[in-house]
Protein backbone atom coordinates (compact mmCIF):
# COMPACT_ATOMS: atom_id res chain seq x y z
CA UNK A 274 0.00 0.00 0.00
CA UNK A 275 2.82 2.40 0.85
CA UNK A 276 3.96 2.61 -2.75
CA UNK A 277 0.51 3.69 -3.90
CA UNK A 278 0.26 6.62 -1.51
CA UNK A 279 0.47 9.83 -3.52
CA UNK A 280 3.03 12.52 -2.84
CA UNK A 281 0.54 15.07 -1.48
CA UNK A 282 -0.78 12.45 0.95
CA UNK A 283 2.68 11.59 2.27
CA UNK A 284 3.41 15.27 2.76
CA UNK A 285 0.35 15.80 4.93
CA UNK A 286 -0.41 12.49 6.64
CA UNK A 287 2.71 10.36 7.12
CA UNK A 288 3.49 11.21 10.76
CA UNK A 289 1.28 11.84 13.81
CA UNK A 290 2.48 15.46 13.96
CA UNK A 291 1.63 16.03 10.31
CA UNK A 292 -1.82 14.52 10.80
CA UNK A 293 -2.48 16.74 13.83
CA UNK A 294 -1.30 19.82 11.94
CA UNK A 295 -3.54 18.91 8.98
CA UNK A 296 -6.54 18.46 11.27
CA UNK A 297 -5.86 21.83 12.92
CA UNK A 298 -5.67 23.52 9.53
CA UNK A 299 -8.97 22.01 8.47
CA UNK A 300 -10.77 22.68 11.75
CA UNK A 301 -9.44 26.15 12.37
CA UNK A 302 -8.33 27.59 9.02
CA UNK A 303 -8.13 31.07 10.62
CA UNK A 304 -6.19 29.76 13.62
CA UNK A 305 -7.33 28.12 16.87
CA UNK A 306 -10.47 29.37 18.53
CA UNK A 307 -11.49 28.19 21.99
CA UNK A 308 -14.81 26.34 21.73
CA UNK A 309 -15.60 27.54 25.26
CA UNK A 310 -15.15 31.30 25.01
CA UNK A 311 -14.09 32.00 21.44
CA UNK A 312 -10.70 33.34 22.46
CA UNK A 313 -7.78 32.89 20.08
CA UNK A 314 -5.22 32.93 22.89
CA UNK A 315 -4.14 29.39 23.68
CA UNK A 316 -1.00 27.43 24.42
CA UNK A 317 -0.28 23.83 23.66
CA UNK A 318 0.41 22.07 26.96
CA UNK A 319 2.57 19.04 27.77
CA UNK A 320 -0.28 16.66 26.90
CA UNK A 321 -0.56 18.17 23.44
CA UNK A 322 -3.85 19.94 24.24
CA UNK A 323 -4.74 23.55 23.54
CA UNK A 324 -5.15 25.39 26.83
CA UNK A 325 -7.18 28.56 26.52
CA UNK A 326 -5.44 31.52 28.17
CA UNK A 327 -8.77 33.16 29.00
CA UNK A 328 -11.10 30.41 30.29
CA UNK A 329 -8.45 27.69 30.81
CA UNK A 330 -10.49 25.15 28.83
CA UNK A 331 -8.40 22.37 27.33
CA UNK A 332 -9.21 21.33 23.81
CA UNK A 333 -7.87 18.55 21.64
CA UNK A 334 -7.96 18.95 17.89
CA UNK A 335 -9.70 15.58 17.83
CA UNK A 336 -12.53 16.32 20.25
CA UNK A 337 -15.85 16.64 18.49
CA UNK A 338 -14.58 14.86 15.39
CA UNK A 339 -15.37 11.32 14.26
CA UNK A 340 -11.68 10.47 14.79
CA UNK A 341 -12.17 9.67 18.45
CA UNK A 342 -13.26 6.40 20.01
CA UNK A 343 -11.08 3.98 18.05
CA UNK A 344 -7.58 3.46 19.39
CA UNK A 345 -5.43 3.69 16.29
CA UNK A 346 -2.73 6.19 15.32
CA UNK A 347 -3.92 9.09 13.19
CA UNK A 348 -1.63 7.86 10.42
CA UNK A 349 -3.71 4.66 10.33
CA UNK A 350 -6.95 6.64 10.31
CA UNK A 351 -5.88 8.65 7.28
CA UNK A 352 -4.47 5.59 5.50
CA UNK A 353 -7.87 3.92 5.88
CA UNK A 354 -9.63 7.08 4.66
CA UNK A 355 -7.36 7.01 1.61
CA UNK A 356 -8.06 3.32 0.94
CA UNK A 357 -11.80 4.10 1.15
CA UNK A 358 -11.38 6.97 -1.32
CA UNK A 359 -9.09 5.21 -3.74
CA UNK A 360 -10.99 1.92 -4.12
CA UNK A 361 -13.94 2.73 -6.38
CA UNK A 362 -16.36 0.41 -4.63
CA UNK A 363 -14.90 0.64 -1.14
CA UNK A 364 -13.59 -2.16 1.01
CA UNK A 365 -15.06 -4.64 3.46
CA UNK A 366 -13.79 -4.99 7.01
CA UNK A 367 -12.26 -8.40 6.26
CA UNK A 368 -10.41 -7.06 3.19
CA UNK A 369 -9.19 -4.04 5.15
CA UNK A 370 -7.92 -6.29 7.96
CA UNK A 371 -5.73 -8.14 5.43
CA UNK A 372 -3.88 -5.02 4.24
CA UNK A 373 -0.26 -4.84 5.42
CA UNK A 374 1.04 -2.03 7.58
CA UNK A 375 2.96 0.29 5.20
CA UNK A 376 5.76 0.60 7.79
CA UNK A 377 6.03 -3.12 8.45
CA UNK A 378 4.92 -5.63 5.83
CA UNK A 379 4.94 -8.41 8.42
CA UNK A 380 2.13 -6.70 10.33
CA UNK A 381 -1.44 -6.00 9.32
CA UNK A 382 -2.54 -2.38 9.29
CA UNK A 383 -5.47 -3.08 11.63
CA UNK A 384 -7.27 -6.03 13.20
CA UNK A 385 -10.67 -7.13 11.90
CA UNK A 386 -12.46 -5.60 14.87
CA UNK A 387 -10.71 -2.26 14.41
CA UNK A 388 -11.32 -2.38 10.64
CA UNK A 389 -15.03 -2.94 11.26
CA UNK A 390 -15.25 -0.04 13.71
CA UNK A 391 -13.28 2.34 11.49
CA UNK A 392 -15.42 1.55 8.46
CA UNK A 393 -18.63 2.05 10.42
CA UNK A 394 -17.38 5.33 11.83
CA UNK A 395 -16.56 6.47 8.30
CA UNK A 396 -19.94 5.33 6.96
CA UNK A 397 -21.51 7.33 9.77
CA UNK A 398 -20.45 10.59 8.10
CA UNK A 399 -21.42 9.61 4.56
CA UNK A 400 -25.11 10.59 4.66
CA UNK A 401 -26.22 12.42 1.55
CA UNK A 402 -27.82 15.77 2.17
CA UNK A 403 -30.76 17.15 0.28
CA UNK A 404 -28.83 20.29 -0.49
CA UNK A 405 -27.66 18.95 -3.83
CA UNK A 406 -28.93 21.18 -6.63
CA UNK A 407 -32.07 20.05 -8.38
CA UNK A 408 -31.68 18.97 -11.98
CA UNK A 409 -34.14 17.50 -14.44
CA UNK A 410 -36.64 14.82 -13.65
CA UNK A 411 -36.80 13.01 -10.35
CA UNK A 412 -37.61 9.29 -10.15
CA UNK A 413 -38.92 7.55 -7.05
CA UNK A 414 -39.59 3.93 -6.29
CA UNK A 415 -39.75 1.49 -3.39
CA UNK A 416 -37.66 -1.57 -4.13
CA UNK A 417 -36.69 -4.68 -2.25
CA UNK A 418 -33.12 -5.56 -1.40
CA UNK A 419 -31.83 -8.80 0.13
CA UNK A 420 -29.67 -8.41 3.20
CA UNK A 421 -28.19 -10.80 5.75
CA UNK A 422 -30.42 -11.45 8.70
CA UNK A 423 -28.47 -11.74 11.94
CA UNK A 424 -29.82 -13.89 14.74
CA UNK A 425 -28.56 -14.75 18.18
CA UNK A 426 -25.98 -17.13 16.68
CA UNK A 427 -24.81 -15.07 13.72
CA UNK A 428 -26.13 -15.28 10.18
CA UNK A 429 -29.56 -16.79 9.88
CA UNK A 430 -30.32 -16.28 6.25
CA UNK A 431 -31.52 -13.66 3.84
CA UNK A 432 -34.17 -11.09 4.42
CA UNK A 433 -35.83 -8.76 1.93
CA UNK A 434 -36.07 -5.15 3.06
CA UNK A 435 -37.89 -2.17 1.51
CA UNK A 436 -35.76 0.67 0.23
CA UNK A 437 -36.95 4.07 -0.98
CA UNK A 438 -34.85 5.04 -4.00
CA UNK A 439 -34.83 8.67 -5.15
CA UNK A 440 -32.78 9.64 -8.20
CA UNK A 441 -32.40 13.10 -9.66
CA UNK A 442 -31.39 13.48 -13.26
CA UNK A 443 -29.47 16.32 -14.80
CA UNK A 444 -31.07 18.46 -17.47
CA UNK A 445 -29.29 16.36 -20.13
CA UNK A 446 -30.91 13.15 -18.82
CA UNK A 447 -27.82 11.67 -17.16
CA UNK A 448 -28.09 10.51 -13.58
CA UNK A 449 -27.08 13.23 -11.16
CA UNK A 450 -27.79 12.21 -7.59
CA UNK A 451 -29.19 9.25 -5.67
CA UNK A 452 -30.64 8.75 -2.21
CA UNK A 453 -31.47 5.37 -0.68
CA UNK A 454 -33.20 4.76 2.63
CA UNK A 455 -34.67 1.70 4.24
CA UNK A 456 -38.39 2.22 4.94
CA UNK A 457 -40.45 0.17 7.40
CA UNK A 458 -43.49 0.05 5.10
CA UNK A 459 -44.93 1.39 1.84
CA UNK A 460 -47.63 3.48 3.46
CA UNK A 461 -48.17 7.02 2.14
CA UNK A 462 -47.25 8.59 5.48
CA UNK A 463 -43.88 6.84 5.69
CA UNK A 464 -43.02 7.47 2.06
CA UNK A 465 -44.08 11.10 2.21
CA UNK A 466 -41.93 11.77 5.27
CA UNK A 467 -38.86 10.05 3.78
CA UNK A 468 -39.26 11.73 0.42
CA UNK A 469 -39.56 15.14 2.07
CA UNK A 470 -36.29 14.39 3.85
CA UNK A 471 -34.61 13.30 0.62
CA UNK A 472 -35.74 16.39 -1.26
CA UNK A 473 -35.19 18.82 1.59
CA UNK A 474 -38.87 19.78 1.74
CA UNK A 475 -38.88 21.18 -1.80
CA UNK A 476 -42.18 20.73 -3.61
CA UNK A 477 -43.37 21.56 -7.11
CA UNK A 478 -40.82 19.24 -8.67
CA UNK A 479 -41.68 16.79 -11.42
CA UNK A 480 -41.54 13.31 -9.95
CA UNK A 481 -41.87 10.08 -11.90
CA UNK A 482 -42.98 6.76 -10.47
CA UNK A 483 -44.11 3.39 -11.78
CA UNK A 484 -47.79 3.06 -12.70
CA UNK A 485 -50.18 1.81 -10.05
CA UNK A 486 -47.57 2.40 -7.41
CA UNK A 487 -47.68 3.68 -3.87
CA UNK A 488 -46.99 7.25 -4.94
CA UNK A 489 -50.49 8.34 -5.93
CA UNK A 490 -50.47 10.95 -3.18
CA UNK A 491 -47.65 12.92 -4.87
CA UNK A 492 -50.05 15.26 -6.69
CA UNK A 493 -51.91 16.13 -3.49
CA UNK A 494 -48.61 16.74 -1.73
CA UNK A 495 -47.78 19.50 -4.21
CA UNK A 496 -45.51 17.64 -6.61
CA UNK A 497 -46.13 17.25 -10.32
CA UNK A 498 -46.65 13.49 -10.48
CA UNK A 499 -45.82 11.68 -13.72
CA UNK A 500 -46.27 8.00 -14.43
CA UNK A 501 -43.46 6.24 -16.26
CA UNK A 502 -45.17 3.86 -18.63
CA UNK A 503 -43.11 2.96 -21.68
CA UNK A 504 -39.50 3.04 -20.59
CA UNK A 505 -39.91 2.58 -16.87
CA UNK A 506 -37.64 4.25 -14.36
CA UNK A 507 -34.28 4.07 -16.09
CA UNK A 508 -32.29 5.92 -13.45
CA UNK A 509 -33.79 3.96 -10.56
CA UNK A 510 -33.01 0.74 -12.42
CA UNK A 511 -29.43 1.81 -12.98
CA UNK A 512 -28.95 2.65 -9.29
CA UNK A 513 -30.48 -0.67 -8.25
CA UNK A 514 -28.29 -2.62 -10.59
CA UNK A 515 -25.22 -0.88 -9.20
CA UNK A 516 -26.21 -1.31 -5.57
CA UNK A 517 -26.72 -5.05 -6.10
CA UNK A 518 -23.37 -5.48 -7.85
CA UNK A 519 -21.68 -3.43 -5.12
CA UNK A 520 -23.33 -5.46 -2.40
CA UNK A 521 -22.04 -8.72 -3.87
CA UNK A 522 -18.62 -7.52 -4.98
CA UNK A 523 -17.61 -5.58 -1.91
CA UNK A 524 -19.73 -6.78 0.97
CA UNK A 525 -20.68 -10.33 0.21
CA UNK A 526 -22.30 -11.76 3.33
CA UNK A 527 -21.52 -8.72 5.43
CA UNK A 528 -24.40 -6.37 4.76
CA UNK A 529 -26.65 -7.06 7.71
CA UNK A 530 -30.08 -5.57 8.20
CA UNK A 531 -28.95 -3.82 11.36
CA UNK A 532 -26.37 -1.74 9.53
CA UNK A 533 -27.99 -1.50 6.12
CA UNK A 534 -28.63 2.23 6.54
CA UNK A 535 -24.89 2.87 6.83
CA UNK A 536 -24.13 0.70 3.79
CA UNK A 537 -26.77 2.51 1.72
CA UNK A 538 -25.24 5.82 2.80
CA UNK A 539 -21.86 4.60 1.61
CA UNK A 540 -23.29 3.43 -1.68
CA UNK A 541 -25.02 6.78 -2.31
CA UNK A 542 -21.88 8.68 -1.26
CA UNK A 543 -19.82 6.77 -3.85
CA UNK A 544 -22.50 6.85 -6.52
CA UNK A 545 -22.95 10.62 -6.19
CA UNK A 546 -19.21 11.24 -6.36
CA UNK A 547 -19.07 9.06 -9.45
CA UNK A 548 -21.88 11.13 -11.03
CA UNK A 549 -19.85 14.26 -10.31
CA UNK A 550 -16.73 12.73 -11.86
CA UNK A 551 -14.77 13.12 -8.59
CA UNK A 552 -11.15 11.98 -8.39
CA UNK A 553 -9.87 9.82 -5.52
CA UNK A 554 -8.41 12.99 -4.06
CA UNK A 555 -11.79 14.79 -4.24
CA UNK A 556 -13.41 11.87 -2.44
CA UNK A 557 -10.65 11.80 0.18
CA UNK A 558 -11.00 15.53 0.83
CA UNK A 559 -14.77 15.22 1.18
CA UNK A 560 -14.35 12.29 3.58
CA UNK A 561 -11.70 14.02 5.68
CA UNK A 562 -13.87 17.13 5.88
CA UNK A 563 -16.87 15.06 6.97
CA UNK A 564 -14.83 13.11 9.53
CA UNK A 565 -13.47 16.32 11.04
CA UNK A 566 -16.58 18.49 10.95
CA UNK A 567 -19.30 15.83 11.05
CA UNK A 568 -21.22 14.85 14.12
CA UNK A 569 -19.42 12.01 15.86
CA UNK A 570 -21.20 8.85 16.95
CA UNK A 571 -20.36 6.92 20.08
CA UNK A 572 -19.20 3.36 19.89
CA UNK A 573 -22.59 2.20 21.21
CA UNK A 574 -24.38 4.12 18.47
CA UNK A 575 -22.11 2.49 15.88
CA UNK A 576 -22.82 -0.97 17.25
CA UNK A 577 -26.56 -0.36 17.52
CA UNK A 578 -26.56 0.85 13.93
CA UNK A 579 -27.94 4.29 14.67
CA UNK A 580 -27.57 7.03 12.12
Ligand SMILES: [Zn+2]
Nearest residue numbers: 307310325328
Ligand atom coordinates in the same frame (compact mmCIF):
# COMPACT_ATOMS: atom_id res chain seq x y z
ZN1 LIG B 1 -11.60 29.79 26.30
